[in-house]
Amino acid sequence: MREVLRGSFVRYALAPVFIGCAAVLSALLHPLIPHSEDYLFLAAVVASAWLGHRGPGLLAALLAPFVLDYLFLPPLHTLGIGPEARLRILPFLLSAIVAAWMSSTIGRVRQTTALLEKSEEKFRRILANQPDIAWTADQNGRILYVSPKIDRLIGYTSAELRQGGLRFLMSRVHPADLDRLHHANLELFSGRAAFDVEFRFHHQDGAWLWLHNRAMNTYQANGLILADGVLSDISQRKTFEIELQSKTAFLEAQVNSTVDGILVVDASGRQILQNRKLVEIFGLPAELIGTPDDELVLRHAVAATKNPESFLARVRYLYAHPEQTSRDEIELKNGSVLDRYSSPVNGKDGQYYGRIWTFRDITERKRRENTLRQLSAAVEQSPVSVVITDLDGNVTYVNRKFTDCTGYSLEDIRGKNPRILNSGYSTPEMYRELWTTIRNGGEWRGEFRNRKKNGEFYWESAAISPILDAHGSIASFLAVKEDITERRALEADLRQAQKLEGIGQLAAGVAHEINTPIQFVTDNLTFLSESWEALFSLLERYRGAVHTGAVLSPELVVDLAQAEQLCDLEFIHDEVPRAIAQSLDGTRRIAKIVRAIREFSHPDLADKTEADLNEGIASTTVIARNEWKYVADLVTDLDSTLPPVVCYPGDINQVVLNLIVNAAHAIKAKLNANGKGRIVVRTRRSGAFAEISVSDTGAGVPEAIRTRIFEPFFTTKEVGTGTGQGLALVHTVVVKKHRGKIWFDTELGSGSTFFIHLPIHANSEDKAL
């Protein structure tokens, strides 16, 4: 009501009201009580001042004397203020003022007290509900006040604390925190710093608590420096804190130890986490680590990529679609390839916290992938056939060339044994050898004659080897094959060409061998023809003489003698028989050469046949005669007990021919038309082999070229003479075609001997070569 009164001008109505009352009363009481009107009006003024305060009080004070005068000073029933009235104004005023003042003061005091009480009540209520403890202490370590709840906190009552003071408190503090607490205390009371300490405290029951003590400042009171503070129990918080710290440390360690670069941005795109790996991957400068300025980081990262546009495009897209996960690959300018994965980070409650980006360096993987792809393509597109089988020999993979070559696709042949290509050429022994070799980890090489899907035959050369796994045990078998049908055909052609070349070379020599006898046979026949005519004409003369019965006159005798002289009868007599004999000899010579040619160029059959090596050598020496007869004497020493040898006779003849020609050339090189050397061709049996040797007394083979003389196209002769094919052919024929051996002894300046061993009997592998 006070407030109501205070605030309105209604209280000014109090003044007239009270004065009015006073007037009435005094009118009533005046007769009874003398001078009661003074007191009544005084009371009215005081009451107005008391209740309405200064305003109404003063008004009442002013009104009172007038009313008083008016009423009670009969002589003066005039308005206006008589002298007595004027005298009464002052005390009325004074009393009004005093009353008003007292009233307000008392009112204020009461108000303040009420407020104070309310405030205390409130305070008490807060404190009662507050878990924290309030305290007041002085600089001497005396605790002046501490909340009663303290006992619930630390197990000791406030009375105990007040009694024990700071010292008691300190005694229960953890030794590690003691110094800090002391120091802070000193700082506080020396006025320098606010008191804010966390420390461990021993509960009365023995448990350890974490307490947080705060005091803002100090103030003076009663000659002491006091401080007010609050003590809270932060044990739980501390536990959480420690747990959080360790978890955080663990997490940080995890984040930094992962192989991925991690970047976490919050919902607004600001980065809140990046690990070391990210820095590494993108090569971010050190200054940017830990900076919240993600724009800078982003710019750096983008600059490192090969295609910044697409990088940013994805980023923008994902920010626009925060619920999406994304995975792609990006390339950096330095050549690295990264696998980029991004997903939203949602809390357990489903709230969107931000986005996490992980970058994994897959450069190595990509490189390996590429290599693998390349190798795979290489195998698939290789110009040789590749077949891979499992341990049992069944096909698991064939490449394109295989299909092209054989007509069988991978589907056709998967799971089957490549033996289906076999045409019957390969023998069981060959397969046994193959399997033994590759099962023992070795590589087998050989040739097959296979059949294509369409029935066509072809030759292939194969290299088969095992493939080992990481432990070193055999995982599968690999066969690399090459179609050599054409090559074999070419080789056959080459052999034929070589043979023809050899024959061609000798044709000149053989022609010479034949020409010479023909020359003298012709000459002899010319002579015989002329002689016949001469003889017959002589005979005619004699016959004429006889038939006519002419007498043998001396003229006739002389005549006949002259005729005889004329046709040189003596010469005819001597020479005709010789001419005939030599001509026969000559024709025989020619026949022998022709026979030898026929023998020599014996067409080779597909299979080897038994042949008499000695006969072949005899023909060959005749064929080659023109090559050696001028530079050497050739002697043969042939073992007549040598059995027939299974071989290709034509090839063997060619071999012997080449050796004889070489021997002749070696001798010529040494002697150069001064005298004659010696060539010996020998045959003999050597165990399971037939041995042929050709020795010469020629220049010998120099050390430097001894390893090369069997090389194709290797020759020491001048350009135009000799093609270097001779010994290469010999080697191929002896070693490859006949599985024989060839070697030589040589001495520079003395001569050389070439030895050949040919197996007398065939090997079962020699079929249909």
Add this chain to the structure above:
Amino acid sequence: MKRLLFVDDDAMVLSGLRRALHDMRQEWDMQFAPGGQAALDALALQPFDAVITDMRMPSMDGAQLLDCIKDRYPEVVRIILSGQSEKEAVLRSIAPAHQYLAKPCDIRELKMRLNQAFASRDLVRNPAIAATIARLRSIPSLPAIYNELTAALRSEMTSLGRIEEIVAKDIGMATKILQLANSAFIGAHGRVSSLRQAVSLIGIETVRTLTLSIHVFSQFDRKSAVAFHIPALWDHSVCVATIAQRIAASETADKSMAEECFSAGLLHDAGKIVLLAEKPREYSEILSQPNSDTSSIEAFEIAALGCSHAQLGAYLMSMWGLPSSLVHAVAFHHRPSDARETGFSPLTAVHCADALSHLPSDAAPDSILPIDETWLASLNLAGKVTEWRTFLDDFRLAAAENPPA
């Protein structure tokens, strides 16, 4: 009596030859040696007129033997009779030999060639000249043309036509080519007198080997002072050759005759080149004399050197086995009636062409030609001269339009 030496390592061949040639025993004294050394020994004892040797013999082959004989006894006719056909060896053996025959050789062929060789020997009486000729491997060529030939042969893309073109420009080369073509190793059975046929028979490869490896051609020394005569000689020879060919073409339908006449015309003055090469001082003097390009030159030659260029050329060619028709044409081109031939032959064409070619360009149409009129009349060709003069005019016109390089 001519003395012949046959050399072969095969005794039966020698016996055969001996018997087959027995009927020549009255004209030829024939001896037989079993090898090169024996042959040289025999030659040391007596002079021989001809040596016929095999190629392939132990110790010393035929070519080596003939090389020796060429140096020591240059006037001996050297013939190779070989059973070889290996190109390389054959080509090597050609160089020192005058003629090359292949076994088996028809004995009649052998006799004919020998006779021809002997007959021409009488053409040259001066033994020194005879020896020089006999030693000659080739008639020297002009260096420029020689280089042209070697350049063409070294190039990969040359043709037979080109080779023939070059060879036709040089008398020395043309002669040699004809010699080679007439050697048996080429395989030609007929007588080769056409240059084109000769070149195509021999083939480019062989020409290459002969020129570049065996050096069968030779050149005038670059510093030779007399070489400047050669181009004029050559111009004249080409002129005669062309006209002779046309004369032949107009007289007979035989194409090979026309080609033979061309060759004859080309070679008819070959003897002059030989003389220039062998006796430069004397012969250039003779050549520098006035009227040196007429038949009167023969008189000077015989006076100074003992033989005429015609005889000399003929001798060389016959030694080299060129066909006798060519030999005759060369020998008697200034005195055709001495040849005692009947009918049209290269001699006829060459003589007339030669006479025509000496006409100056401004000669009157009816000026006298240095042609043997009687002889011409005996061949019934007297009226043809006017016609033939047109050939000369044609040639001169063509030559003016296309001056030779």
